[in-house]
Amino acid sequence: MTAPDRSILKSLPMFAQLNDAELDKVAARAASRRLAPGSVVFGQGDAAEHFFVLVHGRLRVTQVTPQGEQIVVRMINPGDLFGLAKALRRSTYPGTSTAVVESLALSWPMTDWDAMVAHHPAFAASTIQTIGDRLQDAHSRIREMSTEVVERRVGHMVLRLAQQSGKREAEGIRIDFPISKQDLAEMTGTTLHTVSRILMAWEEAGLVDSGRQKLLVKDPHRLLLIADGLQPGLLG
Amino acid sequence: MTAPDRSILKSLPMFAQLNDAELDKVAARAASRRLAPGSVVFGQGDAAEHFFVLVHGRLRVTQVTPQGEQIVVRMINPGDLFGLAKALRRSTYPGTSTAVVESLALSWPMTDWDAMVAHHPAFAASTIQTIGDRLQDAHSRIREMSTEVVERRVGHMVLRLAQQSGKREAEGIRIDFPISKQDLAEMTGTTLHTVSRILMAWEEAGLVDSGRQKLLVKDPHRLLLIADGLQPGLLG
DNA sequence: CCGTGTCCTTGCGCTGGCGCAAAGACGGCG
DNA sequence: CGCCGTCTTTGCGCCAGCGCAAGGACACGG
Numbered sequence: 083m084t085a086p087d088r089s090i091l092k093s094l095p096m097f098a099q100l101n102d103a104e105l106d107k108v109a110a111r112a113a114s115r116r117l118a119p120g121s122v123v124f125g126q127g128d129a130a131e132h133f134f135v136l137v138h139g140r141l142r143v144t145q146v147t148p149q150g151e152q153i154v155v156r157m158i159n160p161g162d163l164f165g166l167a168k169a170l171r172r173s174t175y176p177g178t179s180t181a182v183v184e185s186l187a188l189s190w191p192m193t194d195w196d197a198m199v200a201h202h203p204a205f206a207a208s209t210i211q212t213i214g215d216r217l218q219d220a221h222s223r224i225r226e227m228s229t230e231v232v233e234r235r236v237g238h239m240v241l242r243l244a245q246q247s248g249k250r251e252a253e254g255i256r257i258d259f260p261i262s263k264q265d266l267a268e269m270t271g272t273t274l275h276t277v278s279r280i281l282m283a284w285e286e287a288g289l290v291d292s293g294r295q296k297l298l299v300k301d302p303h304r305l306l307l308i309a310d311g312l313q314p315g316l317l318g
Numbered sequence: 319m320t321a322p323d324r325s326i327l328k329s330l331p332m333f334a335q336l337n338d339a340e341l342d343k344v345a346a347r348a349a350s351r352r353l354a355p356g357s358v359v360f361g362q363g364d365a366a367e368h369f370f371v372l373v374h375g376r377l378r379v380t381q382v383t384p385q386g387e388q389i390v391v392r393m394i395n396p397g398d399l400f401g402l403a404k405a406l407r408r409s410t411y412p413g414t415s416t417a418v419v420e421s422l423a424l425s426w427p428m429t430d431w432d433a434m435v436a437h438h439p440a441f442a443a444s445t446i447q448t449i450g451d452r453l454q455d456a457h458s459r460i461r462e463m464s465t466e467v468v469e470r471r472v473g474h475m476v477l478r479l480a481q482q483s484g485k486r487e488a489e490g491i492r493i494d495f496p497i498s499k500q501d502l503a504e505m506t507g508t509t510l511h512t513v514s515r516i517l518m519a520w521e522e523a524g525l526v527d528s529g530r531q532k533l534l535v536k537d538p539h540r541l542l543l544i545a546d547g548l549q550p551g552l553l554g
Numbered sequence: 555c556c557g558t559g560t561c562c563t564t565g566c567g568c569t570g571g572c573g574c575a576a577a578g579a580c581g582g583c584g
Numbered sequence: 585c586g587c588c589g590t591c592t593t594t595g596c597g598c599c600a601g602c603g604c605a606a607g608g609a610c611a612c613g614g
Contacts, residue, residue: 145457149547151465155457170450176457199443206442207435213449214406220456221381221391221412227463228507229387232601263562271464276601278563294561294610311385317600468571498591512571514593530580530591553570 086114086188094135094161096208108198112188117141117181123165126178130167132189136160139185140247140259144268145177154268156216157182157259159246163212168195182259227271233317235270236280237309240290244299253291254300262295283316322350322424330371330397332444344434348424353377353417359401362414366403368425372396375421376483376495380504381413390504392452393418393495395482399448404431418495463507469553471506472516473545476526480535489527490536498531519552 088105091097097108117123117139124132126145141158155177158164167175190198199206219242226235240257248255263277270277281292289305291298299305307313324341327333333344353359353375360368362381377394391413394400403411426434435442455478462471484491499513506513517528525541527534535541543549 145461147461147465149465153461153464155460166450169446170454171447172454176454199446200439203436203442206439206446210405210435210442210445210449211407213446213453214402217449217453217456218406218408218412220453220460223460224391224456224463224507225381225383225389227460228389228504229383229385262560268464271460273602274562275564275603279601282563292562499593500591509572510592511573511594514591515571518593 086112090114090137090188094137096135096163096202096205099204100202104202108190108202111194112190115187115189117185117187119181119183121181123179123181123187124175126176127174130165130173130175131192132165133163133168133192133195134165134190135188136162136164137186137188139187140182141179141185141187142182142265143177143179152268153271154265156219157243157247163209165189166209166213168192169209169213182261230311231315232270232272232276233280233315234309234311236266236272236277237305239266239270240297240299241302241306241309243297244302248299251298254298255302257297257299260295261297280317287316289316322348326350326373326424330373332371332399332438332441335440336438340438344438347430348426351423351425353421353423355417355419357417359415359417359423360411362412363410366401366409366411367428368401369399369404369428369431370401370426371424372398372400373422373424375423376418377415377421377423378418378501379413379415388504389507390501392455393479393483399445401425402445402449404428405445405449418497466547467551468506468508468512469516469551470545470547472502472508472513473541475502475506476533476535477538477541477545479533480538484535487534490534491538493533493535496531497533516553523552525552 086109088102088109091100091105091109091112097105100108114137115123123134123141124130136158138160140160141164143155143158143164144152145155146152158179164179165175167173170176199209222238226238230238243257243261244255247258249258263281264274267274267277281290284290284305285292287304289299289301289308291300304313308315322345324338324345327336327341327345327348333341336344350373351359359370359377360366372394374396376396377400379391379394379400380388381391382388394415400415401411403409406412435445458474462474466474479493479497480491483494485494499517500510503510503513517526520526520541521528523540525535525537525544527536540549544551
Protein backbone atom coordinates (compact mmCIF):
# COMPACT_ATOMS: atom_id res chain seq x y z
CA MET A 83 0.00 0.00 0.00
CA THR A 84 2.93 2.38 -0.65
CA ALA A 85 3.06 5.18 -3.19
CA PRO A 86 4.38 3.89 -6.52
CA ASP A 87 7.40 5.04 -8.43
CA ARG A 88 7.02 7.64 -11.16
CA SER A 89 8.53 5.29 -13.71
CA ILE A 90 5.78 2.71 -13.30
CA LEU A 91 3.20 5.34 -14.15
CA LYS A 92 5.19 6.56 -17.11
CA SER A 93 5.04 3.12 -18.68
CA LEU A 94 1.22 3.20 -18.70
CA PRO A 95 -0.30 4.65 -21.86
CA MET A 96 -2.81 6.86 -20.07
CA PHE A 97 0.00 8.69 -18.28
CA ALA A 98 2.73 8.54 -20.92
CA GLN A 99 2.29 12.16 -21.95
CA LEU A 100 2.46 13.70 -18.49
CA ASN A 101 5.55 15.63 -17.48
CA ASP A 102 7.49 14.72 -14.35
CA ALA A 103 5.76 17.24 -12.09
CA GLU A 104 2.33 15.96 -13.14
CA LEU A 105 3.45 12.37 -12.78
CA ASP A 106 4.59 12.98 -9.24
CA LYS A 107 1.29 14.58 -8.39
CA VAL A 108 -0.65 11.61 -9.78
CA ALA A 109 1.73 9.15 -8.13
CA ALA A 110 1.34 10.85 -4.77
CA ARG A 111 -2.38 10.05 -4.76
CA ALA A 112 -1.86 6.41 -5.71
CA ALA A 113 -1.33 3.32 -3.65
CA SER A 114 0.20 0.14 -4.98
CA ARG A 115 -1.01 -3.25 -3.93
CA ARG A 116 0.51 -6.73 -4.25
CA LEU A 117 -2.06 -9.42 -4.96
CA ALA A 118 -1.52 -13.08 -4.19
CA PRO A 119 -3.29 -15.61 -6.43
CA GLY A 120 -6.87 -16.03 -5.30
CA SER A 121 -6.98 -12.74 -3.41
CA VAL A 122 -9.90 -10.43 -4.03
CA VAL A 123 -9.29 -6.80 -5.05
CA PHE A 124 -12.92 -5.81 -4.61
CA GLY A 125 -16.16 -7.70 -4.31
CA GLN A 126 -19.45 -7.38 -6.17
CA GLY A 127 -21.61 -4.88 -4.32
CA ASP A 128 -18.76 -3.27 -2.37
CA ALA A 129 -18.76 0.52 -2.21
CA ALA A 130 -16.67 1.70 -5.16
CA GLU A 131 -14.02 3.68 -3.30
CA HIS A 132 -11.10 3.19 -5.66
CA PHE A 133 -10.28 2.77 -9.32
CA PHE A 134 -7.30 0.76 -10.49
CA VAL A 135 -4.68 0.04 -13.08
CA LEU A 136 -3.16 -3.42 -13.34
CA VAL A 137 0.63 -3.20 -13.61
CA HIS A 138 1.35 -6.87 -14.01
CA GLY A 139 -0.36 -10.18 -13.43
CA ARG A 140 -3.87 -11.22 -14.39
CA LEU A 141 -7.30 -10.78 -12.80
CA ARG A 142 -10.63 -12.43 -13.40
CA VAL A 143 -13.83 -10.39 -13.07
CA THR A 144 -16.93 -12.38 -12.18
CA GLN A 145 -20.57 -11.71 -11.41
CA VAL A 146 -22.99 -13.89 -9.52
CA THR A 147 -26.68 -13.74 -10.35
CA PRO A 148 -29.38 -13.55 -7.67
CA GLN A 149 -29.94 -17.26 -8.40
CA GLY A 150 -26.34 -17.99 -7.44
CA GLU A 151 -25.01 -18.76 -10.90
CA GLN A 152 -21.65 -17.26 -11.73
CA ILE A 153 -20.35 -15.83 -14.99
CA VAL A 154 -16.89 -14.61 -15.92
CA VAL A 155 -17.23 -11.08 -17.23
CA ARG A 156 -13.67 -10.60 -18.47
CA MET A 157 -10.00 -11.04 -17.79
CA ILE A 158 -7.93 -8.00 -16.82
CA ASN A 159 -4.52 -7.74 -18.46
CA PRO A 160 -1.48 -5.61 -17.55
CA GLY A 161 -2.01 -1.96 -18.46
CA ASP A 162 -5.80 -2.21 -18.14
CA LEU A 163 -7.89 0.24 -16.18
CA PHE A 164 -10.49 -1.46 -13.99
CA GLY A 165 -12.93 -0.79 -11.19
CA LEU A 166 -14.35 2.12 -13.20
CA ALA A 167 -17.69 2.10 -11.40
CA LYS A 168 -17.87 5.87 -11.61
CA ALA A 169 -17.85 5.74 -15.40
CA LEU A 170 -20.86 3.44 -15.19
CA ARG A 171 -22.51 5.83 -12.74
CA ARG A 172 -22.55 3.17 -10.07
CA SER A 173 -21.67 3.58 -6.42
CA THR A 174 -20.82 -0.10 -5.98
CA TYR A 175 -18.69 -2.48 -8.03
CA PRO A 176 -20.82 -4.58 -10.38
CA GLY A 177 -18.47 -7.56 -10.16
CA THR A 178 -15.75 -9.25 -8.16
CA SER A 179 -12.07 -8.99 -9.16
CA THR A 180 -9.83 -11.88 -8.22
CA ALA A 181 -6.13 -12.32 -8.94
CA VAL A 182 -5.43 -15.56 -10.80
CA VAL A 183 -1.65 -15.15 -10.58
CA GLU A 184 0.67 -13.02 -8.50
CA SER A 185 -0.24 -9.45 -9.52
CA LEU A 186 0.41 -5.79 -8.85
CA ALA A 187 -2.20 -3.03 -9.08
CA LEU A 188 -2.21 0.71 -8.51
CA SER A 189 -5.26 2.35 -6.98
CA TRP A 190 -6.60 5.88 -6.64
CA PRO A 191 -9.47 7.10 -4.48
CA MET A 192 -12.65 7.36 -6.54
CA THR A 193 -12.97 10.94 -5.32
CA ASP A 194 -10.09 11.78 -7.66
CA TRP A 195 -12.02 10.44 -10.64
CA ASP A 196 -13.73 13.59 -11.88
CA ALA A 197 -10.54 15.62 -11.56
CA MET A 198 -8.55 12.99 -13.46
CA VAL A 199 -11.05 12.97 -16.31
CA ALA A 200 -11.27 16.76 -16.38
CA HIS A 201 -7.55 17.57 -16.10
CA HIS A 202 -5.99 14.80 -18.13
CA PRO A 203 -7.53 14.45 -21.58
CA ALA A 204 -5.35 11.40 -22.20
CA PHE A 205 -6.90 9.77 -19.15
CA ALA A 206 -10.40 10.58 -20.39
CA ALA A 207 -9.52 9.24 -23.81
CA SER A 208 -8.02 6.14 -22.26
CA THR A 209 -11.19 5.56 -20.27
CA ILE A 210 -13.32 5.95 -23.37
CA GLN A 211 -11.10 3.49 -25.21
CA THR A 212 -11.12 1.00 -22.37
CA ILE A 213 -14.89 1.04 -22.09
CA GLY A 214 -15.20 1.10 -25.86
CA ASP A 215 -13.06 -2.01 -26.17
CA ARG A 216 -15.10 -3.77 -23.54
CA LEU A 217 -18.28 -2.79 -25.31
CA GLN A 218 -17.07 -4.25 -28.57
CA ASP A 219 -16.05 -7.38 -26.77
CA ALA A 220 -19.44 -7.61 -25.09
CA HIS A 221 -21.21 -7.20 -28.42
CA SER A 222 -19.12 -9.95 -29.93
CA ARG A 223 -20.15 -12.23 -27.11
CA ILE A 224 -23.80 -11.29 -27.52
CA ARG A 225 -23.64 -11.89 -31.25
CA GLU A 226 -21.94 -15.22 -30.69
CA MET A 227 -24.38 -16.35 -28.03
CA SER A 228 -27.30 -15.34 -30.23
CA THR A 229 -26.23 -17.02 -33.41
CA GLU A 230 -23.59 -19.68 -32.79
CA VAL A 231 -23.68 -23.22 -31.47
CA VAL A 232 -21.62 -23.96 -28.39
CA GLU A 233 -18.56 -25.40 -30.11
CA ARG A 234 -18.08 -22.27 -32.19
CA ARG A 235 -18.54 -20.01 -29.17
CA VAL A 236 -15.89 -21.86 -27.23
CA GLY A 237 -13.64 -21.69 -30.29
CA HIS A 238 -13.95 -17.92 -30.50
CA MET A 239 -13.35 -17.53 -26.79
CA VAL A 240 -10.21 -19.67 -26.85
CA LEU A 241 -8.86 -17.73 -29.82
CA ARG A 242 -9.65 -14.43 -28.08
CA LEU A 243 -7.78 -15.57 -24.98
CA ALA A 244 -4.87 -16.71 -27.11
CA GLN A 245 -4.72 -13.31 -28.74
CA GLN A 246 -5.01 -11.30 -25.53
CA SER A 247 -2.94 -13.47 -23.24
CA GLY A 248 -1.15 -15.96 -25.46
CA LYS A 249 2.55 -16.69 -25.37
CA ARG A 250 4.20 -18.14 -28.46
CA GLU A 251 5.84 -21.49 -27.79
CA ALA A 252 7.36 -24.19 -29.95
CA GLU A 253 4.16 -26.24 -29.89
CA GLY A 254 1.74 -23.35 -30.31
CA ILE A 255 0.20 -20.52 -28.32
CA ARG A 256 -0.03 -21.02 -24.58
CA ILE A 257 -2.64 -19.27 -22.42
CA ASP A 258 -0.22 -17.95 -19.83
CA PHE A 259 -2.43 -18.08 -16.75
CA PRO A 260 -4.32 -20.92 -15.09
CA ILE A 261 -7.76 -21.37 -16.61
CA SER A 262 -10.22 -24.10 -15.77
CA LYS A 263 -12.91 -25.69 -17.91
CA GLN A 264 -15.39 -24.16 -15.51
CA ASP A 265 -13.97 -20.70 -16.31
CA LEU A 266 -14.35 -21.31 -20.04
CA ALA A 267 -17.90 -22.51 -19.47
CA GLU A 268 -18.74 -19.36 -17.52
CA MET A 269 -17.28 -17.23 -20.31
CA THR A 270 -19.29 -18.88 -23.06
CA GLY A 271 -22.61 -19.59 -21.40
CA THR A 272 -22.36 -23.34 -21.29
CA THR A 273 -21.42 -26.04 -18.79
CA LEU A 274 -18.16 -27.48 -17.59
CA HIS A 275 -19.16 -30.82 -19.07
CA THR A 276 -19.73 -29.52 -22.55
CA VAL A 277 -16.44 -27.59 -22.55
CA SER A 278 -14.62 -30.73 -21.46
CA ARG A 279 -16.17 -32.77 -24.27
CA ILE A 280 -15.32 -30.11 -26.84
CA LEU A 281 -11.71 -29.74 -25.74
CA MET A 282 -11.25 -33.52 -25.72
CA ALA A 283 -12.53 -33.71 -29.28
CA TRP A 284 -10.18 -30.91 -30.32
CA GLU A 285 -7.31 -32.57 -28.54
CA GLU A 286 -7.87 -35.82 -30.42
CA ALA A 287 -7.78 -33.84 -33.64
CA GLY A 288 -4.51 -32.18 -32.62
CA LEU A 289 -5.96 -28.67 -32.45
CA VAL A 290 -5.20 -28.01 -28.79
CA ASP A 291 -3.51 -29.49 -25.79
CA SER A 292 -5.46 -29.07 -22.58
CA GLY A 293 -4.83 -30.30 -19.09
CA ARG A 294 -5.62 -29.30 -15.56
CA GLN A 295 -5.97 -25.50 -15.80
CA LYS A 296 -3.71 -25.53 -18.84
CA LEU A 297 -4.46 -24.65 -22.41
CA LEU A 298 -2.23 -24.69 -25.48
CA VAL A 299 -3.55 -23.84 -28.94
CA LYS A 300 -1.60 -25.95 -31.41
CA ASP A 301 -3.47 -25.16 -34.62
CA PRO A 302 -5.07 -21.69 -34.42
CA HIS A 303 -5.81 -21.67 -38.12
CA ARG A 304 -7.91 -24.81 -38.15
CA LEU A 305 -9.57 -23.74 -34.91
CA LEU A 306 -10.58 -20.46 -36.56
CA LEU A 307 -12.19 -22.36 -39.41
CA ILE A 308 -14.32 -24.26 -36.92
CA ALA A 309 -15.11 -21.11 -34.90
CA ASP A 310 -16.20 -19.29 -38.06
CA GLY A 311 -18.33 -22.21 -39.15
CA LEU A 312 -16.29 -22.79 -42.30
CA GLN A 313 -15.47 -26.28 -41.19
CA PRO A 314 -17.81 -28.69 -39.40
CA GLY A 315 -17.41 -29.14 -35.65
CA LEU A 316 -15.75 -32.16 -34.13
CA LEU A 317 -18.45 -33.08 -31.65
CA GLY A 318 -20.86 -35.95 -31.97
CA MET B 319 -29.14 18.93 -43.99
CA THR B 320 -29.33 22.48 -42.63
CA ALA B 321 -27.55 23.82 -39.56
CA PRO B 322 -29.68 23.33 -36.46
CA ASP B 323 -30.97 25.94 -34.10
CA ARG B 324 -28.99 26.75 -30.95
CA SER B 325 -32.00 25.93 -28.76
CA ILE B 326 -32.12 22.33 -29.94
CA LEU B 327 -28.53 21.84 -28.82
CA LYS B 328 -29.18 23.53 -25.50
CA SER B 329 -31.83 20.96 -24.67
CA LEU B 330 -29.30 18.11 -24.99
CA PRO B 331 -27.50 17.23 -21.74
CA MET B 332 -24.03 17.09 -23.28
CA PHE B 333 -24.32 20.71 -24.42
CA ALA B 334 -26.44 22.15 -21.62
CA GLN B 335 -23.53 23.89 -19.93
CA LEU B 336 -22.16 25.67 -23.00
CA ASN B 337 -22.62 29.42 -23.33
CA ASP B 338 -24.27 30.93 -26.38
CA ALA B 339 -21.06 31.63 -28.25
CA GLU B 340 -19.87 28.04 -27.78
CA LEU B 341 -23.29 26.71 -28.74
CA ASP B 342 -23.23 28.66 -31.96
CA LYS B 343 -19.80 27.32 -32.75
CA VAL B 344 -20.90 23.74 -32.18
CA ALA B 345 -24.15 24.32 -34.05
CA ALA B 346 -22.30 25.75 -37.04
CA ARG B 347 -20.49 22.45 -37.52
CA ALA B 348 -23.65 20.37 -37.27
CA ALA B 349 -26.15 19.24 -39.85
CA SER B 350 -29.67 18.14 -39.07
CA ARG B 351 -31.34 15.33 -40.88
CA ARG B 352 -34.97 14.23 -41.13
CA LEU B 353 -35.39 10.46 -41.21
CA ALA B 354 -38.42 8.74 -42.63
CA PRO B 355 -39.40 5.38 -41.12
CA GLY B 356 -37.27 2.64 -42.63
CA SER B 357 -34.54 4.99 -43.82
CA VAL B 358 -30.95 4.11 -43.03
CA VAL B 359 -28.72 6.64 -41.24
CA PHE B 360 -25.57 4.60 -41.81
CA GLY B 361 -24.85 1.04 -42.78
CA GLN B 362 -22.63 -1.59 -41.21
CA GLY B 363 -19.16 -1.29 -42.72
CA ASP B 364 -19.64 2.25 -44.03
CA ALA B 365 -16.76 4.65 -43.43
CA ALA B 366 -17.51 6.39 -40.13
CA GLU B 367 -17.58 9.99 -41.29
CA HIS B 368 -20.06 11.43 -38.81
CA PHE B 369 -21.27 11.04 -35.26
CA PHE B 370 -24.84 11.79 -34.24
CA VAL B 371 -27.33 12.80 -31.61
CA LEU B 372 -30.94 11.72 -31.93
CA VAL B 373 -33.25 14.67 -31.28
CA HIS B 374 -36.54 12.84 -31.55
CA GLY B 375 -37.87 9.58 -32.93
CA ARG B 376 -36.45 6.10 -32.54
CA LEU B 377 -33.74 4.11 -34.30
CA ARG B 378 -32.88 0.44 -34.36
CA VAL B 379 -29.21 -0.63 -34.56
CA THR B 380 -28.60 -4.04 -36.11
CA GLN B 381 -25.66 -6.20 -37.07
CA VAL B 382 -25.55 -9.00 -39.56
CA THR B 383 -23.12 -11.86 -39.07
CA PRO B 384 -20.96 -13.23 -41.91
CA GLN B 385 -23.47 -16.12 -42.00
CA GLY B 386 -26.24 -13.67 -42.72
CA GLU B 387 -28.04 -13.85 -39.38
CA GLN B 388 -29.17 -10.53 -37.97
CA ILE B 389 -29.23 -9.33 -34.38
CA VAL B 390 -30.66 -6.15 -32.91
CA VAL B 391 -27.90 -4.44 -30.93
CA ARG B 392 -29.99 -1.71 -29.32
CA MET B 393 -32.67 0.92 -29.75
CA ILE B 394 -31.61 4.57 -29.89
CA ASN B 395 -33.79 6.98 -27.91
CA PRO B 396 -34.08 10.78 -28.10
CA GLY B 397 -31.05 12.48 -26.53
CA ASP B 398 -28.75 9.53 -27.24
CA LEU B 399 -25.36 9.89 -28.85
CA PHE B 400 -24.76 7.30 -31.56
CA GLY B 401 -22.40 6.44 -34.38
CA LEU B 402 -19.45 6.78 -31.98
CA ALA B 403 -17.14 4.62 -34.05
CA LYS B 404 -14.19 6.81 -33.11
CA ALA B 405 -14.65 5.98 -29.43
CA LEU B 406 -14.42 2.32 -30.38
CA ARG B 407 -11.31 3.09 -32.44
CA ARG B 408 -13.04 1.91 -35.56
CA SER B 409 -12.97 3.56 -38.95
CA THR B 410 -16.25 1.97 -40.04
CA TYR B 411 -19.61 1.68 -38.32
CA PRO B 412 -20.03 -1.72 -36.65
CA GLY B 413 -23.78 -1.77 -37.25
CA THR B 414 -26.64 -0.38 -39.29
CA SER B 415 -28.94 2.35 -37.93
CA THR B 416 -32.49 2.42 -39.21
CA ALA B 417 -35.30 4.80 -38.26
CA VAL B 418 -38.38 2.92 -37.05
CA VAL B 419 -40.50 6.04 -36.85
CA GLU B 420 -40.22 9.57 -38.22
CA SER B 421 -37.03 10.90 -36.58
CA LEU B 422 -34.63 13.83 -36.45
CA ALA B 423 -30.89 13.53 -35.91
CA LEU B 424 -27.99 15.98 -35.73
CA SER B 425 -24.63 15.02 -37.17
CA TRP B 426 -21.07 16.28 -36.92
CA PRO B 427 -18.07 15.34 -39.05
CA MET B 428 -15.99 12.69 -37.28
CA THR B 429 -12.95 14.93 -37.78
CA ASP B 430 -14.43 17.16 -35.07
CA TRP B 431 -14.46 14.27 -32.60
CA ASP B 432 -11.10 14.72 -30.91
CA ALA B 433 -11.60 18.45 -30.53
CA MET B 434 -15.06 17.93 -29.02
CA VAL B 435 -13.73 15.46 -26.48
CA ALA B 436 -10.72 17.66 -25.66
CA HIS B 437 -12.51 21.03 -25.43
CA HIS B 438 -15.81 20.06 -23.87
CA PRO B 439 -15.40 17.99 -20.70
CA ALA B 440 -19.17 17.61 -20.53
CA PHE B 441 -19.09 16.03 -23.97
CA ALA B 442 -16.33 13.64 -22.91
CA ALA B 443 -18.23 12.78 -19.75
CA SER B 444 -21.39 12.28 -21.76
CA THR B 445 -19.59 9.92 -24.09
CA ILE B 446 -18.20 7.94 -21.18
CA GLN B 447 -21.66 7.70 -19.68
CA THR B 448 -23.26 6.70 -22.96
CA ILE B 449 -20.76 3.94 -23.56
CA GLY B 450 -20.85 2.98 -19.90
CA ASP B 451 -24.62 2.59 -20.03
CA ARG B 452 -24.36 0.47 -23.15
CA LEU B 453 -21.71 -1.66 -21.52
CA GLN B 454 -23.92 -2.32 -18.51
CA ASP B 455 -26.77 -3.15 -20.81
CA ALA B 456 -24.58 -5.52 -22.80
CA HIS B 457 -23.43 -7.25 -19.62
CA SER B 458 -27.00 -7.70 -18.51
CA ARG B 459 -27.78 -9.33 -21.81
CA ILE B 460 -24.74 -11.60 -21.56
CA ARG B 461 -25.65 -12.59 -18.02
CA GLU B 462 -29.22 -13.28 -19.08
CA MET B 463 -28.22 -15.29 -22.13
CA SER B 464 -25.77 -17.31 -20.05
CA THR B 465 -28.02 -18.18 -17.19
CA GLU B 466 -31.68 -17.74 -18.07
CA VAL B 467 -34.17 -19.76 -20.07
CA VAL B 468 -35.78 -18.05 -23.04
CA GLU B 469 -39.02 -17.00 -21.38
CA ARG B 470 -37.18 -15.08 -18.67
CA ARG B 471 -34.88 -13.42 -21.21
CA VAL B 472 -37.84 -12.20 -23.23
CA GLY B 473 -39.45 -11.01 -20.02
CA HIS B 474 -36.43 -8.92 -19.07
CA MET B 475 -36.18 -7.47 -22.56
CA VAL B 476 -39.84 -6.48 -22.65
CA LEU B 477 -39.54 -4.83 -19.25
CA ARG B 478 -36.39 -2.99 -20.34
CA LEU B 479 -38.18 -1.69 -23.43
CA ALA B 480 -41.13 -0.64 -21.30
CA GLN B 481 -38.82 1.28 -19.02
CA GLN B 482 -36.83 2.95 -21.79
CA SER B 483 -39.60 3.61 -24.26
CA GLY B 484 -42.84 2.96 -22.44
CA LYS B 485 -45.79 5.32 -22.32
CA ARG B 486 -48.25 5.03 -19.44
CA GLU B 487 -51.77 4.30 -20.62
CA ALA B 488 -54.99 3.33 -18.90
CA GLU B 489 -54.46 -0.36 -19.68
CA GLY B 490 -50.74 -0.47 -18.90
CA ILE B 491 -47.42 0.54 -20.42
CA ARG B 492 -47.30 0.80 -24.19
CA ILE B 493 -44.09 0.37 -26.20
CA ASP B 494 -44.43 3.53 -28.25
CA PHE B 495 -42.80 2.39 -31.47
CA PRO B 496 -43.55 -0.48 -33.83
CA ILE B 497 -41.78 -3.65 -32.74
CA SER B 498 -42.16 -7.07 -34.32
CA LYS B 499 -41.78 -10.52 -32.80
CA GLN B 500 -38.80 -10.91 -35.08
CA ASP B 501 -37.19 -7.84 -33.47
CA LEU B 502 -37.73 -9.25 -30.00
CA ALA B 503 -36.28 -12.56 -31.11
CA GLU B 504 -33.17 -10.83 -32.46
CA MET B 505 -32.78 -8.95 -29.18
CA THR B 506 -32.98 -12.04 -27.01
CA GLY B 507 -31.20 -14.66 -29.06
CA THR B 508 -34.17 -16.79 -29.90
CA THR B 509 -36.58 -17.29 -32.79
CA LEU B 510 -39.66 -15.49 -33.96
CA HIS B 511 -41.68 -18.64 -33.30
CA THR B 512 -40.65 -18.96 -29.69
CA VAL B 513 -41.35 -15.27 -29.00
CA SER B 514 -44.80 -15.65 -30.52
CA ARG B 515 -45.59 -18.66 -28.33
CA ILE B 516 -44.38 -16.87 -25.20
CA LEU B 517 -46.37 -13.72 -25.86
CA MET B 518 -49.50 -15.73 -26.60
CA ALA B 519 -49.14 -17.52 -23.28
CA TRP B 520 -48.66 -14.20 -21.48
CA GLU B 521 -51.62 -12.73 -23.29
CA GLU B 522 -53.88 -15.56 -22.17
CA ALA B 523 -52.74 -14.89 -18.61
CA GLY B 524 -53.54 -11.17 -18.97
CA LEU B 525 -49.92 -10.03 -18.58
CA VAL B 526 -49.59 -8.32 -21.94
CA ASP B 527 -51.52 -7.38 -25.02
CA SER B 528 -49.63 -7.94 -28.24
CA GLY B 529 -50.65 -7.53 -31.81
CA ARG B 530 -49.06 -6.79 -35.16
CA GLN B 531 -45.97 -4.75 -34.18
CA LYS B 532 -47.76 -3.65 -31.03
CA LEU B 533 -46.93 -4.38 -27.41
CA LEU B 534 -48.72 -3.33 -24.24
CA VAL B 535 -47.52 -4.49 -20.83
CA LYS B 536 -50.60 -4.84 -18.65
CA ASP B 537 -49.08 -6.37 -15.54
CA PRO B 538 -45.41 -5.38 -15.21
CA HIS B 539 -45.24 -6.65 -11.65
CA ARG B 540 -46.25 -10.19 -12.43
CA LEU B 541 -44.07 -10.14 -15.53
CA LEU B 542 -41.10 -9.17 -13.36
CA LEU B 543 -41.73 -12.14 -11.10
CA ILE B 544 -41.55 -14.44 -14.12
CA ALA B 545 -38.47 -12.67 -15.52
CA ASP B 546 -36.70 -12.98 -12.19
CA GLY B 547 -37.60 -16.63 -11.89
CA LEU B 548 -39.65 -16.07 -8.75
CA GLN B 549 -42.72 -17.42 -10.46
CA PRO B 550 -42.84 -20.34 -12.90
CA GLY B 551 -43.09 -19.56 -16.61
CA LEU B 552 -46.31 -19.92 -18.55
CA LEU B 553 -45.02 -22.01 -21.42
CA GLY B 554 -45.72 -25.68 -21.94
C1' DC C 555 4.87 -41.24 0.08
C1' DC C 556 0.31 -41.11 1.15
C1' DG C 557 -4.07 -38.60 1.90
C1' DT C 558 -7.19 -35.16 0.45
C1' DG C 559 -9.17 -31.73 -2.20
C1' DT C 560 -9.92 -29.92 -6.64
C1' DC C 561 -10.41 -30.44 -11.29
C1' DC C 562 -11.50 -33.29 -15.21
C1' DT C 563 -13.66 -37.07 -17.98
C1' DT C 564 -17.36 -39.85 -19.55
C1' DG C 565 -21.92 -42.25 -19.87
C1' DC C 566 -26.90 -41.75 -20.20
C1' DG C 567 -31.50 -40.02 -20.47
C1' DC C 568 -34.31 -36.09 -21.02
C1' DT C 569 -36.19 -31.81 -22.78
C1' DG C 570 -36.29 -26.84 -24.18
C1' DG C 571 -36.67 -24.71 -27.92
C1' DC C 572 -35.26 -24.82 -32.86
C1' DG C 573 -36.39 -25.81 -37.74
C1' DC C 574 -39.68 -26.67 -41.02
C1' DA C 575 -44.19 -26.10 -42.86
C1' DA C 576 -48.57 -24.18 -43.55
C1' DA C 577 -52.41 -21.49 -42.63
C1' DG C 578 -54.45 -17.28 -40.75
C1' DA C 579 -54.89 -12.14 -39.85
C1' DC C 580 -54.03 -7.48 -40.23
C1' DG C 581 -53.31 -3.19 -42.76
C1' DG C 582 -52.02 -0.33 -46.56
C1' DC C 583 -52.51 0.82 -51.28
C1' DG C 584 -54.45 1.13 -55.65
C1' DC D 585 -63.38 -2.68 -51.55
C1' DG D 586 -60.48 -6.20 -52.57
C1' DC D 587 -55.70 -7.57 -53.34
C1' DC D 588 -51.13 -8.42 -51.66
C1' DG D 589 -47.36 -8.30 -48.77
C1' DT D 590 -45.93 -8.64 -44.25
C1' DC D 591 -46.41 -10.27 -39.82
C1' DT D 592 -48.17 -13.83 -36.82
C1' DT D 593 -49.94 -18.20 -35.06
C1' DT D 594 -49.71 -23.03 -34.45
C1' DG D 595 -48.52 -28.01 -35.11
C1' DC D 596 -44.96 -31.48 -35.12
C1' DG D 597 -40.59 -33.90 -35.03
C1' DC D 598 -35.97 -33.74 -33.73
C1' DC D 599 -31.52 -33.02 -31.55
C1' DA D 600 -27.93 -30.16 -29.14
C1' DG D 601 -26.65 -29.69 -24.97
C1' DC D 602 -28.03 -29.85 -20.07
C1' DG D 603 -28.40 -32.30 -15.66
C1' DC D 604 -27.20 -36.00 -13.01
C1' DA D 605 -24.03 -39.38 -11.50
C1' DA D 606 -19.88 -41.81 -10.94
C1' DG D 607 -15.19 -42.60 -11.49
C1' DG D 608 -10.41 -40.98 -12.43
C1' DA D 609 -6.23 -38.04 -12.22
C1' DC D 610 -3.29 -34.60 -10.95
C1' DA D 611 -1.16 -31.35 -7.38
C1' DC D 612 -0.13 -30.14 -3.03
C1' DG D 613 0.62 -30.41 1.93
C1' DG D 614 1.84 -33.00 5.71
